Amino acid sequence: MDLLKPFAETSGLSGEQLAILTAHYPTALDFLDIDCEVVVSTIPEAAIPLEVIKRLRRLILHQLIPKDTTGNDLFATYQSGFPLTFGLPHLDDIFRTELRNSEVLEVCGTPLSGKTQLCLQLICHNLLDTSCTIAIIDTGSHISPSRIAGILRLWGHGEDKLEECLRRLTFMKVTTISRLLQALDYVSSFLPSSRDTRGSDGVSTKSIVVIDSLYAIVAPIIGGRKVEGFALMSQLAFTMKYVATELQAAVVYTNLKPPSEDSEAGLQANLGVFWQSVPHHRISVHRVGELHVDSLTAQVGHATEIVVSLVKSTKIAPICSVTVCITPAGLSWKTGNSSFDQTKTTSSPKSKLFRAAESRP
């Protein structure tokens, strides 16, 4: 709801007329609701000509209606973007280079499933690209710079490169949703793409925003009987989409997934049905093996295997899953697998549907 005053000021009304008009119609919406003739007759004391009211109406509509964009414009934007990669061929294969900047990716999984490790792989791989700006919004102490430094060292990078990389990395710690919104706002002010999608040398610049974990921040405001939380959640969804689409940054966040053996529920992430449609892509991370003392003890000294599957996408059929290992040097391809099985599918009913659709001539 915008105020009427800023619009009316530009339409050449006298101070007195303006005061009377805004007193009757404080917001632009109030003004647009009423026919121009009625406006004139309601406030005869202001003596505003019908033409001026009509002009004002056109002006407001012109400013409030979003700019028209054609498919060509959108395609040009798409082509100038870049695909977001994890630096692990088989993991990238499940996206078929269709995971791009200007998109929101959700990484969901139960606790200890390797969500943060997946984010770290993405961060470390992209950090090596000197044109890439990465902002990490940490809601607890989930991401540690020493872990990032450790991975980069194991990848064989020297201390100079390490320092240069870490200097390009911005850490923000937030603990409430309003601060997260502010932090996202702040991100938009320093991302290179907010000023110009191309850097000084004409090369398109990358920017990535990682939020780990989003669930921790949203959880305190949902549940119970209050509806307030939903207003903030939709505001958050809006802001994330804004950062992604308008600023051409990739937004990656982690969400929790309820533990369940039920394959139908396996497609769902936390934060309710409302949230399901927010991200462009959703990948689900699932840890191989049980999560209890005995199995965790057996895990000591071994690489943890995780299954990454694409469960939602606006562009590609989500039918692939891939098994990778968490090692001290980030994620690695599961050793012993000689070839990547593209046809390996998740057992969910949805993916079966997709397969049926694909096999149809």
Place this chain on the structure above:
Amino acid sequence: MDRDIGQVPLEPAIRTKLLKLGYGKIDSFTDLADAEILALSAKLQMSLDETKSIIEQIRSYRGSVLPDYVSVLRGMDLLLKSQSNLSITTGSTRLDDLLDGGIQIGQLTEISGAPGIGKTQLCFQLCVNVQIPKVLNGLEGGAVFIDTDGSFVEKRVTEMALAMLEELNRDQTENCAAPPEELPLERILDNITIFRCRDYREVIKTVNVLPAFLKYNQHVRLIVMDSVVSPFRYAFEDMAERSKVLNSVTQKLISIATTNQLAVVLANQVTTKFGPSGEDGHIVPALGASWGHSCGTRVILFLKDNIRTALLFKSPTKGETLVPFSVTPAGIKDYLPKNSSMVSSGPKKRLHEDEPMPEAGDIVASLADISHLAEDEDQITFEDFDAMEAVVDFEEQRDEV
């Protein structure tokens, strides 16, 4: 970008009024004339000063300027900062190694384990160890103990404090370091503030009071909550409500830990989780999956081959790691094999004459028997577990489903 006033933490009533009056955007407050502010205060039915403070609050939400309470750091600076961070020693060198030098400042650490395994002992030890003087590489800080179980035993803490003082004096004479400031026993006990919370409402109150308390007690470097689970375990019928309250408490604690640069340690109980058809009872930390993400570092204490063992299973820096430790009259120490003269008692026996909660010790013994049975793949019936209400929690199991 248009910023909605929804993101400013205003009173809901005021926000609704502002929305109705057409002030839905933060930017619409940027250049308000005095007359308009006066008119607004009349419409809001509030005094001019109140209106001005609200406008000020909304104006402070500008995208390009971040308030100083949201810390923005470059990765390199954060790395250097974390390297110079001191941590709280647990008393056991190997346990410290497991935790990258001890309990980390500015983070949440969860310690879970069966009753009697040594969670509370570790908490007491940390309350004492946080006070080691700076000349001896300590933090010289105070501790806050949020006691929800009534488990704080002054006698045991005194014992540990005396043992620590003795050790400090020995260290000092051996290393010929500068003499530490005089640290009498009374001051050690004085430096531990105890908040006794009987239900979750009191926990919420305490957590909300803590920022103000810490303002006047800036030396506090450790907050311990023993245990985090008991006020929440059965208090809620609606599990969504429970995870909401629990999550807001945790987020507050994270915020306190980051802003005040102190460590938060949360003791958690364990529950037994069964497979889909009721087989394979395994020990997992209580409070379920929605809690699991809250703590950056998670450690579970359990008996492995009758030796107290700590398993680090979540950490921002490393993978699963396992170390043995022991609880002695002098507190938490490195585990030494049985034939060594240093070990005062086996873990299955009662540790000390003065050990608190003797019943808990008994449960450990029986739990050890049961975990032994499980290893031998003997059939464990539900009745066996039923008899041990303290250990098995079917309620929790139901939550998970």
